[in-house]
Amino acid sequence: MRRPPMPTPPSVVIAGAGPAGMVLAYQLVGRGVPVRVLEQHPDFEREFRGELIGPSVLPALEQLDLVGTLVERGLARTDVERQMFVGLSRRVTLPGGTERGAVISQPGFLALLHERCSRHPHYRLDFRTTAMRAIREGERVVALETRREGATDRVDGDLFFVCSGRQSKVRKDLVTLELDEKPDDTLWLRFDLSDAPHALPSAVEVHMFGGGVVVVLSATTRSRLQVAYSAPGDVGALRKDLPRLRDALLPRIAEPLRSILAAKLDEHTESQVLRVAIDRLARWHVPGLMFLGDAAHTMGPAGAQGLNLAIRDSIVAANHVLDAIAEGRAVDDTLLAAIEAERRPEIEAAQAGQLRAYGMVQKRLAVQHVMFTILAAVMKVKPMPGFVSAPVMPKHATRA
Ligand SMILES: Cc1cc2nc3c(=O)[nH]c(=O)nc-3n(C[C@H](O)[C@H](O)[C@H](O)COP(=O)(O)OP(=O)(O)OC[C@H]3O[C@@H](n4cnc5c(N)ncnc54)[C@H](O)[C@@H]3O)c2cc1C
Known part of the structure; x- marks a missing residue:
């Protein structure tokens, strides 16, 4: 774990206080980076959302000193298994089908991150503030236009992360989709x-x-x-x-x-x-701005992965940004491209895995019985990619 002195960091604006946005904020704020988060909702109470944290993320959240507090507060249940069944009772093994993880309360998790960030004077979160579109000077994004209680404003910064999820308004203006599938709702x-x-x-x-x-x-x-x-x-x-x-x-x-x-x-x-969607941006960044989590690649519920992948995006993004700041390198388009390059293969594999899973569940019940028997045998020899990932870990200690 490195603790180098930091040169002057860029001021970061994050649109969306979901898991991707708040995990990123927590890591950056804890290393002295000024962060302003914009969240359209008035609080962290959320609609239905993913709550199962898998083994690819749990060690990172433990290292970030979050899991113990959630358990103490009754906001996490650890050692929860995900089990697959054909019909009511026949247990089957599917790729990733026997993962153990933790069920967390998303509102509790986000509130804890906010509480920890709020100890730092260089952190600010604006609730009821919607990021509407990016404002550019030349090619570079220099601000986000916002709406708050009917009034339009702008929030300037050096670097923007759009973590505003599957309904992201900003993505519609800036980038195109290279994958756009709509399985059953x-x-x-x-x-x-x-x-x-x-x-x-x-x-x-x-x-x-x-x-x-x-x-x-x-x-x-x-x-x-x-x-x-x-x-x-x-x-x-x-x-x-x-x-x-x-x-x-x-x-x-x-x-x-x-x-x-x-x-x-x-x-x-x-x-x-x-409304289930599996989509992915053709490019996750433009000069000065990067999309992470569901805003970059909306996941379907299959395999309970969206929450986990969003958090992994943020850990990788924080690693790159904090490395660059520590080494005195520019936080520029090359760096954003490096974040995308690191995350893209896993996302592509996971989305391909989800589409395969949707194909499998369309089969008749009798066919599924046969299919999963064969699949279980095959997987003993050759695990299928797209569901099980090695943990990614934060490289920089967060000062809570
Ligand atoms: C019903 C449901 C069930 C799911 N079940 C699972 C599961 O079991 N396991 C799993 O891993 N994943 C699951 N997912 C997916 C998972 O919840 C998402 O992949 C994950 O929350 C993505 O995190 P995120 O931070 O990228 O986006 P989000 O969680 O969508 O967070 C985006 C945040 O941005 C805010 N926002 C949106 N637009 C704006 C704007 N313009 N300006 C400012 N703020 C804005 C939103 O209010 C929200 O707080 C489920 C999703 C849904 C909808």
Whole structure:
């Protein structure tokens, strides 16, 4: 771990206080880099989001001294396994299908990063502030135009990271997509099971029922159960048709959970339709500005990877930026290109893996049984790329 004295660092602006933005902010701020974060929401309470941190990220978060605090606060459950099933009960091994990791509360995680960053005077986070577009001088981005409570403003800086996720406004103006796939949408439901905690699954369970139907059960840190239901067709319409939703979902959940959810599933159940996208920018940077996380490469829910890959992007980006500052090198387009070059192969493999997984779940149930038997045998000899990655670690100690 290096602790060199730092020359004057650039002032960094980060659009989006999600996992990519806040993990990046935490690492930079902890090394003396001035950071201003812009977040459109008024707080960290978020819609449905990924909560499973896998083994490719957990060691880095432990090194950054985050996991222990989350566990102490009851905001993380460690040693959680992700299990794959064909149908209700046949356990199968898929690429990455038996990972162990930690389920974290995303709001709790982001709030902890903000709390730690706030100890430093050179950190600022503006809630309710939406980054609208990049302002350029010549080729170089020199500011972001923002909207806050109806007023337009601009935020200047030396270096911009756009971490504003899959709906990123800034990306639409600046860059084009080289991959743009739209697999079946997913309906997310959330149930409060604090009255029946014994029924919460200890693992994250992925059940495949053939013909594109997948049900994922995942207990969150607050005794709540997230249920994701993916199927061909309009899951948005299904959400509005309670009898049809009950018929589609409940038979695909094993007892005793089925009866508990049957009693709870009604028109007040928290829900959200996720328009699933797997996309990737042709180029992740322009002079002065770089996209990271879902803003650079939106991931689908398959394999629970988007959160992990977003955090890995930020660790790699921080390593490059802090290396350059420490060595007195310019934080310029060459550096942004180096970040993209390091991250791109893993992202391309992961997205190809997700598209393969979506192809697999479309098969009929009987075909899936055969397919996963063969796959498990093949994988013993030759692991498939795209799901399992070695950890990336922060190179610079963060002074919390
Ligand atoms: C329903 C759902 C379930 C998922 N399940 C999993 C899972 O189980 N495992 C997994 O690994 N991944 C999962 N993912 C994916 C994972 O949540 C994302 O890949 C991950 O959150 C990406 O992090 P990010 O920081 O890049 O973007 P985001 O988490 O999307 O964060 C972007 C942030 O930017 C803010 N923002 C957006 N636009 C602007 C703007 N113009 N100006 C300022 N701020 C802005 C947003 O409010 C948000 O706070 C899921 C995603 C969804 C939607």
